[in-house]
Amino acid sequence: MICAGIDAGSRAIKIVLMDTDSRQVIAKGLIDQGVEQDKLASELFEALLKHSDINKKDVAKIVATGYGRNAVSIADTTITEITCQAVGVRQLVPKAMTVIDIGGQDSKLVQLDRTGKVRDFAMNDRCAAGTGRFLEVVAERLGIKLESLGDIAAKSKRPAVISSMCVVFAETEIIGLLTSGTPREDIIAGVQAAIAERVVTMAGRNLELPIIFTGGVAMISGMDLALKCALQKSVTVSPAPQMTGALGAAILASSQLNRRRP
Amino acid sequence: MGKCCDKKKRQIDAPDPCNPPGPQYVSESSAEKEPQNGPLAWFGKMIQNCYEYATEAKAQGKHIVGIMCEYTPRELIMAADAVPVCLCGGSAEMIPTAEEHLPANLCPLIKSTYGYHLQKANPFLEMAELIVAETTCDGKKKMYELMDQTRPMYVLELPQKPADSDAMAHWVSELRKFKTRLENQFGIEITDEKIRQAIRIMNRERALRRELAELMKSDKPPLTGRQLLKFKSSISGISADFEQYAEAIKLLKSQKPHCRRDSQVRVLMTGVPIVHGTERVLDIIESHGGLVVCMDNCTGLKPILEDVDESAQDPVFALAEKYFRLPCSVMTKNDRRLELLREMVAEYRPQCIIELIWQACITYDVESYLVRQLAEKELGIPYLRIETDYSPSDSVRIALRVEALFETIRERTHEQGTPAVLLRKTEAAGGTQRRCSGG
Ligand code: SF4
Numbered sequence: 001m002i003c004a005g006i007d008a009g010s011r012a013i014k015i016v017l018m019d020t021d022s023r024q025v026i027a028k029g030l031i032d033q034g035v036e037q038d039k040l041a042s043e044l045f046e047a048l049l050k051h052s053d054i055n056k057k058d059v060a061k062i063v064a065t066g067y068g069r070n071a072v073s074i075a076d077t078t079i080t081e082i083t084c085q086a087v088g089v090r091q092l093v094p095k096a097m098t099v100i101d102i103g104g105q106d107s108k109l110v111q112l113d114r115t116g117k118v119r120d121f122a123m124n125d126r127c128a129a130g131t132g133r134f135l136e137v138v139a140e141r142l143g144i145k146l147e148s149l150g151d152i153a154a155k156s157k158r159p160a161v162i163s164s165m166c167v168v169f170a171e172t173e174i175i176g177l178l179t180s181g182t183p184r185e186d187i188i189a190g191v192q193a194a195i196a197e198r199v200v201t202m203a204g205r206n207l208e209l210p211i212i213f214t215g216g217v218a219m220i221s222g223m224d225l226a227l228k229c230a231l232q233k234s235v236t237v238s239p240a241p242q243m244t245g246a247l248g249a250a251i252l253a254s255s256q257l258n259r260r261r262p
Numbered sequence: 263m264g265k266c267c268d269k270k271k272r273q274i275d276a277p278d279p280c281n282p283p284g285p286q287y288v289s290e291s292s293a294e295k296e297p298q299n300g301p302l303a304w305f306g307k308m309i310q311n312c313y314e315y316a317t318e319a320k321a322q323g324k325h326i327v328g329i330m331c332e333y334t335p336r337e338l339i340m341a342a343d344a345v346p347v348c349l350c351g352g353s354a355e356m357i358p359t360a361e362e363h364l365p366a367n368l369c370p371l372i373k374s375t376y377g378y379h380l381q382k383a384n385p386f387l388e389m390a391e392l393i394v395a396e397t398t399c400d401g402k403k404k405m406y407e408l409m410d411q412t413r414p415m416y417v418l419e420l421p422q423k424p425a426d427s428d429a430m431a432h433w434v435s436e437l438r439k440f441k442t443r444l445e446n447q448f449g450i451e452i453t454d455e456k457i458r459q460a461i462r463i464m465n466r467e468r469a470l471r472r473e474l475a476e477l478m479k480s481d482k483p484p485l486t487g488r489q490l491l492k493f494k495s496s497i498s499g500i501s502a503d504f505e506q507y508a509e510a511i512k513l514l515k516s517q518k519p520h521c522r523r524d525s526q527v528r529v530l531m532t533g534v535p536i537v538h539g540t541e542r543v544l545d546i547i548e549s550h551g552g553l554v555v556c557m558d559n560c561t562g563l564k565p566i567l568e569d570v571d572e573s574a575q576d577p578v579f580a581l582a583e584k585y586f587r588l589p590c591s592v593m594t595k596n597d598r599r600l601e602l603l604r605e606m607v608a609e610y611r612p613q614c615i616i617e618l619i620w621q622a623c624i625t626y627d628v629e630s631y632l633v634r635q636l637a638e639k640e641l642g643i644p645y646l647r648i649e650t651d652y653s654p655s656d657s658v659r660i661a662l663r664v665e666a667l668f669e670t671i672r673e674r675t676h677e678q679g680t681p682a683v684l685l686r687k688t689e690a691a692g693g694t695q696r697r698c699s700g701g
Pocket residue numbers: 330331332333398399534535560588590591592
């Protein structure tokens with residue numbers, strides 16, 4: 001039997017196909033998010049099936065998660081990304097106690113107990129200041145690619161202080177810094193530090209180790225460093241950070257299926 | 263799971279990843295059918311009922327007095343042959359107008375109430391000959407000063423250290439001054455007997471509402487939290503309401519246990535009042551698999567738990583005693599709120615506590631730290647704090663947090679069977695887990 005996990009995030013749709021019995025990942029795929037996300041998800045799903053030579057009929061259960069989870073019509077059920085991230089990360093890093101997930105619009109913190117169950121969680125409220133959106137805004141402003149933010153920030157000697165609580169105001173602040181001649185590496189490093197600070201405010205400082213960093217923003221170099229500095233604790237980037245939600249969804253789909261079977 | 267509780271098909275929402283559409287936080291499948299007539303339907307047109315009642319009362323020469331807080335002893339107003347009407351604003355539409363005078367970073371309840379005042383859009387406020395308020399939170403207190411410029415306001419000073427020995431005496435004298443004010447303004451003598459008469463009416467109302475709320479102690483309560491919240495009125499003491507309360511109790515008690523309840527997570531809601539029109543978070547909770555079995559706030563149990571001594575020698579003193587015991591976060595210390603929560607958790611057996619905080623409500627927000635401690639450390643149940651205002655822009659996020667909370671609770675329950683705390687309380691209460699009989 002095959003199960004699928006679909007993570008419809010705010011910036012990308014991720015899908016994992018899994019063998020229910022062996023819990024092996026059969027295929028995984030990713031596509032940029034768009035307006036017709038239901039269609040995008042279905043197309044990616046079909047493409048993955050075709051690619052791995054699987055018949056649709058053999059997919060016994062599909063769980064959707066992520067921001068757009070309710071819009072994925074091929075899914076049998078939905079589970080929140082908080083639960084899915086916990087399960088996905090725990091699969092890849094079995095001893096994980098804390099998960100920090102920063103995505104396009106959300107940042108979340110999940111604390112686990114010894115058995116991997118969610119013990120507590122927090123997430124940003126309305127404001128996008130502690131999320132990937134903030135990085136996109138700077139990248140746009142400075143006219144550089146998201147991927148190269150980290151390399152540039154690494155050159156910073158004196159990260160700029162970004163104090164605004166809100167992305168919109170922070171953007172004005174960045175323009176101000178630019179006109180006053182602040183080097184762009186200092187601005188980027190400053191924004192990364194500001195995001196990390198926001199996460200710490202949400203998380204509190206007494207997080208249990210190991211802390212695993214996941215979500216799309218975990219792939220932007222320099223962010224783990226910023227988190228480390230802000231938390232004063234070591235932070236490890238999860239393997240396949242963009243896929244952990246979909247992976248968790250696939251695992252949960254499998255266990256729901258197995259639970260139901262006698 | 264019982265056959266009678268088949269899960270309905272999931273609703274599919276319109277896709278738009280970047281802009282959450284008019285958020286679909288209430289899915290059709292979870293809404294319970296609303297009856298066309300009977301008590302629930304009666305309270306469904308509560309505002310209209312109150313409007314008719316107030317208009318009629320005014321025509322008969324009675325006075326309308328606006329109130330804005332549960333510390334106001336309605337009995338004194340009723341004894342002055344006047345009708346107390348709650349004026350708390352629940353409309354988001356009133357807020358932009360209010361922000362012309364008030365800071366944006368203020369509690370939406372205050373702003374909405376004030377917006378109604380500026381727009382003259384609340385018919386009850388326009389009918390009111392007097393508006394009574396207390397020195398509760400800073401936002402309200404200062405807002406009253408602005409209202410006072412154009413409306414007849416009377417503000418009672420509420421002592422804020424309830425445990426102090428001289429606090430009660432001061433509160434009693436505040437009520438006596440208020441009584442005199444009512445007598446002077448309306449040219450009427452408020453006799454002890456009139457107060458006692460009003461006390462009897464209010465006690466009856468509290469008893470009826472209490473009895474309804476207590477139905478939620480059942481393993482399979484006959485109402486949702488949202489439905490229970492409907493059983494109250496902006497105007498107290500309407501005899502037609504009393505008949506409906508009594509009728510509802512009779513009907514609900516004779517009903518078979520509700521089947522869907524097996525899969526719902528029992529929730530205790532605490533925090534700020536949920537005034538008419540601001541039930542969004544409650545709706546989110548109940549449309550994502552929760553059942554609010556108990557609310558301790560000012561629109562829930564807090565103000566109706568205790569009665570006033572009907573035979574007291576000094577009825578004003580008796581009123582002062584009852585109202586002063588209300589555990590609001592404006593008090594310091596507010597230990598009684600935590601005591602009450604302990605009792606409610608024992609009686610209503612919630613699986614989690616969800617606290618609602620209106621944005622910029624400093625007192626409840628700070629106190630939420632103590633409530634979290636109580637829940638997690640002492641009672642051993644999960645706690646979730648939701649801070650929001652009247653605009654629905656964060657509904658999707660709130661729904662996500664609520665859903666995730668329920669997932670963790672279900673996961674635990676699945677692993678361990680009934681959570682220890684629940685088991686203990688159920689046994690203590692002599693309750694047994696009833697099974698759905700099907701059909
Ligand atoms: S919460 Fe406090 S201030 Fe608000 S109505 Fe209740 S007692 Fe009054």
